[in-house]
Amino acid sequence: MKIDLHSHTILSGHAYSTLKENIEAAKIKGIEAFAVTDHGPAMPSSQQDAYHIVNMRLAVPEFIDGVRIIRGFESNIIDYDGKIDLPSEYTPYVEYIIGSLHEICIVPRSKKENTEGVINAMASGFVDVIGHPDGFGFPLDYPAITEAAKEYEVALELNNNTLKGRVRGDCRENYLEMLYYAKKNGVYISVGSDAHFYTGIGDMDLSSAMLKEVGYPEELIISKNLEQFNQFMKIRRQERTIY
Numbered sequence: 473m474k475i476d477l478h479s480h481t482i483l484s485g486h487a488y489s490t491l492k493e494n495i496e497a498a499k500i501k502g503i504e505a506f507a508v509t510d511h512g513p514a515m516p517s518s519q520q521d522a523y524h525i526v527n528m529r530l531a532v533p534e535f536i537d538g539v540r541i542i543r544g545f546e547s548n549i550i551d552y553d554g555k556i557d558l559p560s561e562y563t564p565y566v567e568y569i570i571g572s573l574h575e576i577c578i579v580p581r582s583k584k585e586n587t588e589g590v591i592n593a594m595a596s597g598f599v600d601v602i603g604h605p606d607g608f609g610f611p612l613d614y615p616a617i618t619e620a621a622k623e624y625e626v627a628l629e630l631n632n633n634t635l636k637g638r639v640r641g642d643c644r645e646n647y648l649e650m651l652y653y654a655k656k657n658g659v660y661i662s663v664g665s666d667a668h669f670y671t672g673i674g675d676m677d678l679s680s681a682m683l684k685e686v687g688y689p690e691e692l693i694i695s696k697n698l699e700q701f702n703q704f705m706k707i708r709r710q711e712r713t714i715y
């Protein structure tokens with residue numbers, strides 16, 4: 473696993489390292505690339521607004537010391553129509569967009585409604601990955617989620633931080649169910665550390681172990697290497713405009 477597709481900097485407000493510190497950590501760990509995915513503006517502690525998000529690609533080089541920096545953000549799904557907290561005129565300027573449900577930004581509903589919300593976010597075309605669809609706080613219908621992920625060519629995240637069980641409860645069983653149906657439906661999987669401090673960058677061991685355990689097809693794991701990530705983003709470019 474050479475790419476960490478989920479990480480935070482101090483811009484998220486409840487994370488504690490700078491981008492430079494994260495890049496140094498990635499280099500030390502031998503990570504080929506990582507995605508900067510600070511929380512979107514709807515997250516109460518987030519320090520970034522739309523202008524910050526779209527300017528990152530102009531300000532931050534694509535490669536720094538040989539590490540590919542994927543300049544993205546973790547959007548908040550803010551309603552059950554699947555709307556995210558970045559107006560659609562800005563999304564083409566963002567390389568990579570995670571869409572996540574966070575209880576602090578949207579009140580959980582029934583399993584049916586949560587599932588519809590996530591599917592609507594995928595159908596909107598603006599999210600490349602659904603972040604931590606672990607069912608914690610937001611029960612999800614995995615057969616339906618994975619079918620939609622295949623239809624709209626959106627990846628589902630196997631979040632390493634969630635798997636530790638400290639942040640969002642024990643989600644192991646839910647993730648095993650998600651992977652079971654994802655494998656059946658041929659869905660792309662992304663892996664991310666969801667690091668909120670530089671020491672966590674590149675931490676993907678629990679996710680790797682689980683993917684091995686279930687025999688997940690390697691060609692569908694977009695965190696495996698840059699080639700597979702780029703291939704996935706080529707597909708995404710057919711689903712949404714990216715400049």
Ligand SMILES: [Zn+2]
Nearest residue numbers: 480484511668
């Ligand atoms: Zn966070």
Ligand SMILES: [Zn+2]
Nearest residue numbers: 546572603604
């Ligand atoms: Zn999140």
